[in-house]
Amino acid sequence: MTLLVAASNSSALNDVEPGLLGFLVVAGLGVALVFLLRSMNKQFRKLGPPPEETDADEPADGQRPLRGLAAHRAAMRAAEAETRSADEPHGAKRD
Numbered sequence: 001m002t003l004l005v006a007a008s009n010s011s012a013l014n015d016v017e018p019g020l021l022g023f024l025v026v027a028g029l030g031v032a033l034v035f036l037l038r039s040m041n042k043q044f045r046k047l048g049p050p051p052e053e054t055d056a057d058e059p060a061d062g063q064r065p066l067r068g069l070a071a072h073r074a075a076m077r078a079a080e081a082e083t084r085s086a087d088e089p090h091g092a093k094r095d
Helices: 002-013 019-047 066-088
Strands: none
Touching: none
16 A cells, blocks of 8 residues: 555656746747748748730739639630630631
């Protein structure tokens, strides 16, 4: 019986908990992560798409250029329109 009590007391003395210092370290890492992500997003917004050679693809004043899926869809529509116009004989009209 005495051994069980002594064993339980020694394990209680050896238990280590993070406490306030551990919480402050994790909270500090979280705050630093938030600021790093905000800075990264700001840098990505500055990059923008590569400049195009044609002026026809430029958006109107005040509009942002297309990016990502919107740019892909616009390119696909333009390619389909180009294919359709190449397939049609000149002078033929579509109904």
